[in-house]
Amino acid sequence: MSVNRMTVILQVALDFVDLHRAVKVAEAAIEGGADWLEIGTPLIKSEGMNAVRHLRKLFPGRTLIADMKTMDAGRAEMEIAAKAGANIAVVMGNAPVSTIRECIQAGKNYGIKICVDCIDSSNIGDYVADIEKWGADFIAVHTAIDDQMYGKTPFDTLRHVCSKVKIPVAVAGGINSENVVDAVNAGASVVIVGGYISKSKDVKIATETIKNAMRENRRVSTTLFKRVTSEGIRETLNRLSTANISDGSHRAEGITGLYPIYSDIKLIGNAITVRTYPGDWAKPVEAIDIAKEGDVIVIDAGGVGPAVWGELATHSALQKKISGVVINGAMRDLAEVRKLNFPIFTKIAMPTAGEPKGFGEINIPISISGIHINPGDWIVGDDDGLMVIPALEANAWVNYGMDCLEKENRIREEILSEKSSLGKVIDVLKWERQ
Numbered sequence: 001m002s003v004n005r006m007t008v009i010l011q012v013a014l015d016f017v018d019l020h021r022a023v024k025v026a027e028a029a030i031e032g033g034a035d036w037l038e039i040g041t042p043l044i045k046s047e048g049m050n051a052v053r054h055l056r057k058l059f060p061g062r063t064l065i066a067d068m069k070t071m072d073a074g075r076a077e078m079e080i081a082a083k084a085g086a087n088i089a090v091v092m093g094n095a096p097v098s099t100i101r102e103c104i105q106a107g108k109n110y111g112i113k114i115c116v117d118c119i120d121s122s123n124i125g126d127y128v129a130d131i132e133k134w135g136a137d138f139i140a141v142h143t144a145i146d147d148q149m150y151g152k153t154p155f156d157t158l159r160h161v162c163s164k165v166k167i168p169v170a171v172a173g174g175i176n177s178e179n180v181v182d183a184v185n186a187g188a189s190v191v192i193v194g195g196y197i198s199k200s201k202d203v204k205i206a207t208e209t210i211k212n213a214m215r216e217n218r219r220v221s222t223t224l225f226k227r228v229t230s231e232g233i234r235e236t237l238n239r240l241s242t243a244n245i246s247d248g249s250h251r252a253e254g255i256t257g258l259y260p261i262y263s264d265i266k267l268i269g270n271a272i273t274v275r276t277y278p279g280d281w282a283k284p285v286e287a288i289d290i291a292k293e294g295d296v297i298v299i300d301a302g303g304v305g306p307a308v309w310g311e312l313a314t315h316s317a318l319q320k321k322i323s324g325v326v327i328n329g330a331m332r333d334l335a336e337v338r339k340l341n342f343p344i345f346t347k348i349a350m351p352t353a354g355e356p357k358g359f360g361e362i363n364i365p366i367s368i369s370g371i372h373i374n375p376g377d378w379i380v381g382d383d384d385g386l387m388v389i390p391a392l393e394a395n396a397w398v399n400y401g402m403d404c405l406e407k408e409n410r411i412r413e414e415i416l417s418e419k420s421s422l423g424k425v426i427d428v429l430k431w432e433r434q
């Protein structure tokens, strides 16, 4: 278990809630070159210390880390981890000083090493020198999964901490094959990788890829397992379904009662909102001239006819490279519009048009089926329906959606490769409320 700054250890975090899934990933990760195995906090909370005992039996000689995330009662928790078979146990850097010191002392008594995890490291500063002085074996610089969703990364703090202490520094938080070199170059001795390996379709290949990237000090590009800032939102939304977005945002509801005019539809863009009155198509048509390339015109016409949109408006929208239209009201010329392959969601189709009177407003907050839409909000539509993503929270919605997509990819792979079922893979009976 010795660590120096020349050899960088790859620690694979088994962040599962089911032991049988964690074991499969552990086996494949070891085949792919993982050095250490971490029994992740979700696994410990779900399966208890039996997870550590079980992995100890399966991997007798392997360094196992119990990610206890201890905040109090340090002595007792370190004893539990040691006796279950862990080689290293984790106490939080923002636990009371007394708890950290108790863990370090207990670690010495029970023969395990102690890692102090500075998960919210914004103000750790000189504190890490104290942690080192107290006798910790490792310090971990860690960007929480929830913070990753808002675009945070651990690398700046890692560089700072590595310059302050001599003990080995571990790093965790969104490490993938593209940015693992940043961790190595910033001075990490242990690289902790969770999602990139545990959610990948092929765990062995993912482990080999990241190991090679570390060894050869190069970036291997990946489209999954990385989080966007405002720049990559549209591109990432292209890969997400409305179901992923809803799942990622605590099962947020989308607009209901509006339907796509053809199947296999995909609509993405920022909302130009329009409020008009039944059949008054002046503001919808004016909105086309206001919209920019990639926008979505969202029209609230009160949910009734006559039509406020048709073929000629569609040709105009295509000229402006507008992404699509959402109509809480009626449209017409469906056959022609379908041929143009222009994404529209509408409540009603009817032959009768209204006329341009000019009532209503453009770019004001509107509400359709109880869902609020502000100008600039992201609108995403597919065959399942329409989701509205508040512009100011777009990063987090998209990143949590990606996390759901990645988890589903892994579950699908397990169902197919093991000829299994969803119920078996996720052990659904266990999750029925007791």
Ligand SMILES: O=C([C@H](O)CO)[C@H](O)[C@H](O)COP(=O)(O)O
Binding pocket: 013, 015, 040, 041, 042, 067, 143, 144, 145, 172, 173, 174, 175, 192, 193, 194, 195, 196
């Ligand atoms: O420790 C972890 C987290 O707090 C959940 O328990 C993760 O293992 C760690 O963040 C690594 O996971 P990724 O960020 O998915 O690589």
